[in-house]
Amino acid sequence: MRILFINPNTSAVFTERIGTVLSGYALPSTEVVALNPASGPRSIESVYDELLSAPGTLETILENPGFDAYVIACYSDHPTVYAAREILEQPVLGIAEASMLAACMLGHRFSVVTTNDSWGPLLRDAVQHYGLTDRCASIRTTGAPVLALETAEAETRKLILDAARKAIADDGADVICLGCAGMAGLDKQLEVELGVPVIDGVVAALKLLEGLVGYGVRTSKRCAYGRPGRKGLVNLPAVFATPYAD
Numbered sequence: 277m278r279i280l281f282i283n284p285n286t287s288a289v290f291t292e293r294i295g296t297v298l299s300g301y302a303l304p305s306t307e308v309v310a311l312n313p314a315s316g317p318r319s320i321e322s323v324y325d326e327l328l329s330a331p332g333t334l335e336t337i338l339e340n341p342g343f344d345a346y347v348i349a350c351y352s353d354h355p356t357v358y359a360a361r362e363i364l365e366q367p368v369l370g371i372a373e374a375s376m377l378a379a380c381m382l383g384h385r386f387s388v389v390t391t392n393d394s395w396g397p398l399l400r401d402a403v404q405h406y407g408l409t410d411r412c413a414s415i416r417t418t419g420a421p422v423l424a425l426e427t428a429e430a431e432t433r434k435l436i437l438d439a440a441r442k443a444i445a446d447d448g449a450d451v452i453c454l455g456c457a458g459m460a461g462l463d464k465q466l467e468v469e470l471g472v473p474v475i476d477g478v479v480a481a482l483k484l485l486e487g488l489v490g491y492g493v494r495t496s497k498r499c500a501y502g503r504p505g506r507k508g509l510v511n512l513p514a515v516f517a518t519p520y521a522d
Contacts (some may be wrong), residue, residue: 277305277344277489279482282336283457284329284350285320290458291351294349294478297460301479305511306486309343321392330356338515339365345485347378349457351390351477353402361501363519367488368495371477372399375453376408378480382473383450385413387443389436390455393417399455410516414447415455416440433462440470451475 279446283291295310313332325486379386403412418435443449463476506520
């Protein structure tokens with residue numbers, strides 16, 4: 277099977293890290309490709325950033341057909357997850373939803389450790405959207421910007437570790453979800469120090485999709501993810517018209 281991971285920001289460092297981590301977990305029969313859009317924000321830290329990243333992300337999906345599954349590798353309730361489910365039959369996952377669903381199978385309550393403080397309200401909304409409010413112990417932020425994960429790894433790792441310890445001791449978390457694609461690869465180191473499961477959403481998405489593709493299931497077109505009807509587009513690249521149903 278072939279799975280496409282799209283990093284919606286334009287950080288090549290994050291995209292390369294995602295690809296490296298996936299290479300250590302993919303089944304021998306799974307081909308994983310990691311890409312990022314050619315245009316868009318360098319990092320995603322707000323709803324505005326999400327929306328700016330959406331056209332490039334959708335264009336990347338449309339220009340790379342034929343994969344068995346697709347992942348939006350941003351730790352948010354990214355709008356392109358739902359758009360992609362409308363225009364594709366193949367399974368589509370976001371890494372936030374993947375990590376939280378996996379965490380629910382490994383403990384009673386999970387906490388998300390993420391980057392800057394603005395992500396707190398956004399991820400609480402995401403938890404509610406996924407129907408997991410009762411299973412979420414807390415959202416803990418480190419206060420560090422997303423791009424700090426490109427370079428200041430030792431400093432940001434300590435911030436993540438400290439926040440995770442507070443989530444376990446003070447909030448009652450049984451499982452920690454790493455709340456940024458830039459944290460990919462830190463899970464096993466942190467797991468040893470914390471003594472609880474630590475979930476990397478990138479790996480969780482890979483493993484869930486290997487199972488779904490192997491099971492032979494597709495995205496339902498019955499209601500919520502029905503293909504959008506054709507309409508005129510003004511001053512947009514022609515590729516955006518290709519998904520419309522006649």
